[in-house]
Amino acid sequence: MSPLNRKLTRDLWKMRGQVIAVAAVIASGVAVLSMSLSTTEALSETAHAYYERYRFAHIFGRVQRAPEHLADRIRLLPGVQAVTTRVVKTAILDIADFSEPVIGQFASIPERGEPELNLLALRAGRLPQAGRPDEAVLSEPFAEAHGLVPGDRLRAILNGHWRELEVVGLALSPEYVYTIGPGALMPDDRRFGVIWMGREALQGAFDLDGAFNDFSVGLLRGMDPEPVIRQIDELLANYGGTGAYERANQLSNWFLMNEIRQLKTMSSILPVLFLAVAAFLTNMVLGRLITVERAEIGLLKAFGYSNFEIGLHYVKLTVAIACIGIVLGWIAGYWFGLANTRVYAEFYRFPFLLYEPGPNAFMLAAGASMIAALLGTISTVQAVAALPPGEAMRPPSPTMFRRSGLSKLALFQALDQPTRILLRQLGRWPLRSLVTSGGIGMAIGVLIISFQWLDAINRMIDVYFLQAQHNDVTVGFGEVRPASAELALAGMTGVITTEPMRAVATKIRFGSREERKLIQGVPARQNLHHVFDVDGHAVDLPPGGLVISTILGELLDAGTGDILTVEVLEGRRPTRQVPIVAMFETYIGSPAYMEIAALNRLMGEAPAINTVHLRTDPLYRAALFRKLKEIPAVSSLNLKEAAVTTFRDTMAESMLIFISFFVVFAGTLAFGVTYNAGRITLSERGRELATLRVLGFTRAEISYILLGEIGALTLVALPLGCAIGYSLALLISGAFKTELFRVPFAILPDTYGLSILIVVGATAVSAFVVRQRLEHLDLIAVLKTRE
Numbered sequence: 001m002s003p004l005n006r007k008l009t010r011d012l013w014k015m016r017g018q019v020i021a022v023a024a025v026i027a028s029g030v031a032v033l034s035m036s037l038s039t040t041e042a043l044s045e046t047a048h049a050y051y052e053r054y055r056f057a058h059i060f061g062r063v064q065r066a067p068e069h070l071a072d073r074i075r076l077l078p079g080v081q082a083v084t085t086r087v088v089k090t091a092i093l094d095i096a097d098f099s100e101p102v103i104g105q106f107a108s109i110p111e112r113g114e115p116e117l118n119l120l121a122l123r124a125g126r127l128p129q130a131g132r133p134d135e136a137v138l139s140e141p142f143a144e145a146h147g148l149v150p151g152d153r154l155r156a157i158l159n160g161h162w163r164e165l166e167v168v169g170l171a172l173s174p175e176y177v178y179t180i181g182p183g184a185l186m187p188d189d190r191r192f193g194v195i196w197m198g199r200e201a202l203q204g205a206f207d208l209d210g211a212f213n214d215f216s217v218g219l220l221r222g223m224d225p226e227p228v229i230r231q232i233d234e235l236l237a238n239y240g241g242t243g244a245y246e247r248a249n250q251l252s253n254w255f256l257m258n259e260i261r262q263l264k265t266m267s268s269i270l271p272v273l274f275l276a277v278a279a280f281l282t283n284m285v286l287g288r289l290i291t292v293e294r295a296e297i298g299l300l301k302a303f304g305y306s307n308f309e310i311g312l313h314y315v316k317l318t319v320a321i322a323c324i325g326i327v328l329g330w331i332a333g334y335w336f337g338l339a340n341t342r343v344y345a346e347f348y349r350f351p352f353l354l355y356e357p358g359p360n361a362f363m364l365a366a367g368a369s370m371i372a373a374l375l376g377t378i379s380t381v382q383a384v385a386a387l388p389p390g391e392a393m394r395p396p397s398p399t400m401f402r403r404s405g406l407s408k409l410a411l412f413q414a415l416d417q418p419t420r421i422l423l424r425q426l427g428r429w430p431l432r433s434l435v436t437s438g439g440i441g442m443a444i445g446v447l448i449i450s451f452q453w454l455d456a457i458n459r460m461i462d463v464y465f466l467q468a469q470h471n472d473v474t475v476g477f478g479e480v481r482p483a484s485a486e487l488a489l490a491g492m493t494g495v496i497t498t499e500p501m502r503a504v505a506t507k508i509r510f511g512s513r514e515e516r517k518l519i520q521g522v523p524a525r526q527n528l529h530h531v532f533d534v535d536g537h538a539v540d541l542p543p544g545g546l547v548i549s550t551i552l553g554e555l556l557d558a559g560t561g562d563i564l565t566v567e568v569l570e571g572r573r574p575t576r577q578v579p580i581v582a583m584f585e586t587y588i589g590s591p592a593y594m595e596i597a598a599l600n601r602l603m604g605e606a607p608a609i610n611t612v613h614l615r616t617d618p619l620y621r622a623a624l625f626r627k628l629k630e631i632p633a634v635s636s637l638n639l640k641e642a643a644v645t646t647f648r649d650t651m652a653e654s655m656l657i658f659i660s661f662f663v664v665f666a667g668t669l670a671f672g673v674t675y676n677a678g679r680i681t682l683s684e685r686g687r688e689l690a691t692l693r694v695l696g697f698t699r700a701e702i703s704y705i706l707l708g709e710i711g712a713l714t715l716v717a718l719p720l721g722c723a724i725g726y727s728l729a730l731l732i733s734g735a736f737k738t739e740l741f742r743v744p745f746a747i748l749p750d751t752y753g754l755s756i757l758i759v760v761g762a763t764a765v766s767a768f769v770v771r772q773r774l775e776h777l778d779l780i781a782v783l784k785t786r787e
Contacts, residue, residue, distance in 0.1 A: 024325065029369050030333060034361050034362050037357075043256075046341075058217060062215075068085065079223035082117050083217050093155065108197060108198065133198060179192065186643075265736060440714055441718075448729060460588060466644075474640075501609060503519070505569040546564060555590060560580050571603050666755075677713065
């Protein structure tokens with residue numbers, strides 16, 4: 001081993017505390033990048049394998065009623081590989097020991113054989129058998145939420161008649177990875193579930209013998225779905241077809257792909273921050289280390305080592321520290337990626353999980369971290385190479401001392417001697433002090449952007465649910481009902497007030513852009529369920545025209561005053577030109593509204609509704625639910641309180657690992673910056689501190705001079721970190737913007753306070769470790785050090 005390599009080994013061991021601190025920060029950057037990339041890769045591969053293995057369809061659609069022979073005509077269309085027709089209906093369930101309304105989506109499966117598409121992943125029991133019309137298979141999450149197992153029974157209203165069903169199996173389906181009920185935002189397994197029954201049983205229950213109302217189509221590999229969709233729509237136009245749509249727009253898949261896109265956004269933004277911090281910390285450590293080793297560098301040059309060899313020595317030091325961090329980061333990234341993927345797999349209920357991250361994610365993370373670390377040392381290595389031997393062997397020129405205006409102040413004169421010493425030290429190296437405070441501030445900023453997610457969720461809940469919705473219950477009808485249906489509900493005991501709504505399936509076009517969207521018809525001035533802008537005001541609807549969200553305007557590239565083409569996909573299927581009369585901002589979804597009378601006129605129909613919002617008396621709510629369950633026309637019941645709880649719990653669960661990781665990272669960052677600053681300062685000023693001890697300063701005073709500097713830098717870092725966190729949260733809230741959610745910019749005072757407390761705690765721990773080193777300072781050895 002060459003002498004320089006032996007020196008490298010000794011340096012790494014001598015600085016092991018600092019090496020571990022820097023490596024931990026590098027490891028955090030590697031871990032978050034590899035975690036994000038591997039989680040995204042695993043989710044994509046698991047979803048793709050699930051879809052392929054269980055033959056997830058490429059095209060979906062609904063009709064009112066179509067004869068079975070039309071399936072053969074669809075099968076003959078160019079590019080079509082397989083067709084599955086079904087009966088799909090929504091109904092109210094009655095679950096023992098659960099008083100609240102429960103919605104079940106019933107879907108038919110063949111009594112003999114298996115469907116061509118959307119196969120079930122049977123988890124327990126068996127499938128329904130021919131000749132047993134009351135047998136049913138439940139979705140596994142729904143069954144687990146209610147403690148149902150094969151052999152149990154439940155009741156359901158099928159087409160106005162109570163039926164007692166026997167549970168014979170539990171299953172999962174690629175069609176219901178994200179199981180969401182009518183009008184809901186998040187899966188609620190206690191209040192919505194999928195139930196599969198035999199085809200003949202559901203056809204008989206809903207008077208659809210020899211007919212279907214739902215279909216799925218599988219395409220040949222590489223086939224464009226658009227021409228097939230157009231032909232299917234033409235074929236089913238006379239049978240109440242609401243328009244076929246491709247897999248990308250299928251509800252469950254749409255939610256899943258949105259989540260994967262958000263993860264990709266996260267993996268492209270946040271790791272950059274961590275790697276930048278790693279580069280900064282590496283630069284800070286090596287820069288100050290070389291200052292301490294000036295004499296050694298001069299001796300090496302005097303003994304004939306070239307600038308290249310010495311520069312390479314310090315590059316190797318950087319690479320060694322980075323390699324330690326990369327290995328630690330790989331281990332942590334794999335573990336966090338696996339844990340994160342398991343959370344998502346449990347949330348989306350995949351029947352299996354493919355977490356086999358390839359080398360690409362880890363090599364990319366390693367390469368990015370190594371480059372960041374080396375970039376952080378370029379200027380330092382150049383400084384090493386530029387030092388002449390004679391100059392390097394002399395101590396650096398002392399800082400020019402002069403009496404500043406600050407020292408003349410009475411307040412400064414009133415300070416004790418140790419305080420004035422530490423303040424002069426900070427003033428002597430202002431740039432270095434600012435850089436150290438910046439590193440601690442970055443830790444505070446990371447924590448703020450982590451906890452800001454919880455603030456954003458609470459803000460979304462406050463605006464979307466609490467401010468915009470003053471109803472308790474939303475009643476949905478399976479079919480469009482006359483407006484008098486609202487009066488019937490208003491007369492029920494326990495109902496305080498009601499508000500009607502009609503939702504109509506449409507295709508909205510502007511230029512070359514098209515979006516499938518439900519236009520919601522509501523009263524011009526709403527009392528219960530408001531069209532609500534995030535600025536905090538309800539939006540009154542004009543007597544004509546569309547009021548759309550800004551995100552829908554961006555998707556269509558349209559604005560106020562533009563004329564949209566609205567193609568209705570139900571009823572008489574009219575196509576109308578409708579202007580945009582107003583736009584508003586919302587955090588959730590991309591809704592479009594019309595005044596309900598104007599929507600009915602657009603449909604060419606008498607006043608009609610399919611949804612009623614209710615405000616109810618809590619004392620009569622249980623009795624009201626029992627009555628609503630008995631109404632055959634009611635197909636769904638949604639409770640606002642349950643929706644708020646589900647939304648908060650679901651979002652909090654998905655954020656748990658994310659926030660936990662960043663708390664660990666921020667603590668590591670704060671510890672690494674302050675520990676390295678303290679240790680290097682101790683190395684630089686060991687002789688000075690030992691001299692002060694000999695002159696009579698106590699250990700407490702010496703500790704105060706050294707650790708007081710860390711404390712002062714931390715104090716400066718607090719407002720700086722809050723400003724960094726504010727800026728980063730603003731950046732991230734703009735980046736995490738999808739059709740499903742917009743992350744609001746919201747930071748509560750509690751977030752600032754908690755972030756500061758965690759960083760101060762980590763700083764205190766590092767200060768304690770440095771204090772222990774100071775306790776063992778060898779005064780004789782330090783004082784023997786050559787000037």
